Amino acid sequence: MxxxxxxxxxxxxxxxxxxxxxxxxxxxxxxxxxxxxxxxxxxxxxxxxxxxxxxxxxxxxxxxxxxxxxxxxxxxxxxxxxxxxxxxxxDAALTAELYQRAKSADFARQLINETPENLYPVKLASDTAAWLSALAPDKVSYRIISGDELLQQQWIGIHAVGRGSERHPAMLELDYNPFDTDAPVSVALVGKGITFDSGGYSLKSSEGMLGMKADMGGAATVAAALGLAIQKGLNKRVKLYLCCAENLVSGRAYKLGDILTYKNGTTVEVVNTDAEGRLVLADGLQAASESGARFIIDAATLTGAAVMAVSSQYNAIFSPQPSVLKLTQQKAAEVAENVWPLPLDPWHQDACPSAYADTANSRAVKGGGPGGASNAAGFLWRFVSPQADWLHIDLAAAFEDNASAMWAAGATTHGMLTIAQLLDAE
The missing domain is CATH 3.40.50 (Rossmann fold)
Structure with missing residues (x-):
């Protein structure tokens, strides 16, 4: 010692x-x-x-x-x-809460900082399920859908993005239910779990690719937030959906010009294989909507545009409901985390037009063009139930490529406390 x-x-x-x-x-x-x-x-x-x-x-x-x-x-x-x-x-209560925070943050940090060789899609799903199950063995159930079974379940986006890898893509569906009955789902969490992002055929540079082991930061963040809330005695039914894949180049990889037809009938032209996060989240958001959850929260290291807009000191937040943005700002302030709302209007759903499909997954210009973070949020909105409140968090502050005056290099877990607070909100 x-x-x-x-x-x-x-x-x-x-x-x-x-x-x-x-x-x-x-x-x-x-x-x-x-x-x-x-x-x-x-x-x-x-x-x-x-x-x-x-x-x-x-x-x-x-x-x-x-x-x-x-x-x-x-x-x-x-x-x-x-x-x-x-x-x-x-006192005991204060130190106990700090221990709970550290336990959850360390879980997320270990996942995010792990090498992409060691953390592949099915392992991300299984490790998360095992950790959450250990926190509440009698309250957690789950299943992992992987490989071609994703196609059978019509989870088109996860399968398309992950099919270029020899290691199967996967969706984790986890149910935390503290009740003895089939209670309604209060909140559904959705996390982007890209365990490595080469950019696919829209290939990243070596410099841009180096930190892409952290592209599953959204999955780690929502899982850690749920784990923290469980440790604090969460008394709500919550479902967790992790959308896990490796975005690699191979003879089986998806290509620019492909058209994906999603479970809800939406057709999407792929104009940038490096805009893959929204393609996998579309599946998770549909699954969350099917759960009947009254509140859907997704988190993802989704766009460089969000980092440009708010820096790496804030997470960008989006919602069509002003009350959701206000609640999120309030809950983030309670735990001293930084969030900032960016625009999301109905016309953002049509900001990535396609001559061949209902929408494209981006714009065919460098960085997705102006308003890229809002355009990505508008794309995701197409896959969210209109009956649910919805919060999209673009995790600009989730990872530091290099050490700074504030952070060591690697995962920050910034955003975990905000989501845990939202889970605990009335």
Whole structure:
């Protein structure tokens, strides 16, 4: 066990001999000197500084460590390589919730940071099902549909995107039901689970492809959020749909110009095989709609356009219902996560026209053209039941290609707490 460095908070400036530093040291204690109007951001950046100096084990001590401040420190301190320890402070209820958050975030982080060789579609589905089942053995049931069985069930998009790989695409259908009866489904979660995205025949550059093991970040995020809510005693029936595939090039891979006919009858021309996330999510959203869920939430690392619009410090949110956007902003603020709404109007459903099908999966221009994130959301809207409230989260803040002042390289799990809060909302 590493020797623990105590970390305390102070509202006083650092001693003069530390100059303008916001972290000072005294024997086995590091002091974070809060001098910013944004203390959570400063605390997370201070945690990155400590970790970057080789400090691996800390105990948060003293006054001022509420749950948001401790969680911000943890998010700055963690690294993809592991080998770290954070000892929480506070009463039993506070430390228990922090442990639950860390357990769920670590599950998502391990999945997202895993190599694409080790994490393939069926494994993503089975590992998620096993983890959630272990949290609530008597309340979770599931099935995994894979390979050509997807065609038999008419899950056309997942099959098309994944058929180029030797490793079968899959859909996980998981049911969390805490009741003894066949209760109505309150919420359905849908996650994009592209375990590696080469871009298909719309091939990415090596630089653009390097981080594409994280293209299943949506699946990991919604699963981790459900796991956190279960640990906190979730008393709603929730269904989870993970849309899992590898988007690779081969003689069997889907091609530009192909037309997919979905279960709801919508025809889609493929004009960009690198706009595959929306093709698999279309299946998941239809399955979620069939469940009768009153609220459908999907999450995906879907577009570079969202990152350009809101940066990697926010997740972009979309909904045709203003009340859903307002609720999401409220719940994100409760757990100190950042979301920002982007436009979604009915005409966005027709923003990717096709001469051969009801719609194309993108526009045949670099990056999908102006408004790419909203156009993608408009495409997804075609597959959502009009009877359900719907939230689409474009996870711009889910992954860092390189270490920054806020984050280590790799998965951030930013968005997990927001979704867990939404699951717990009345």
């Amino acid at each position: 590493n020797e623990l460095l105590n970390v305390v908070l102070s509202n006083e400036a650092a001693p003069a001999y530390w100059g303008k530093a916001d972290v000072s040291f005294d024997e086995q204690t590091a002091t974070i000197h809060l001098k910013s109007a944004m203390p959570l951001r400063q605390i997370q950046m201070a945690a990155r500084k400590l970790r970057s100096q080789g400090i691996a084990a800390v105990a948060l001590t003293g006054d001022g460590w509420d749950i948001d401040r401790q969680w911000s420190f943890y998010q700055g301190f963690v690294t993809a390589k592991g080998g770290f320890q954070v000892v929480w402070c506070g």
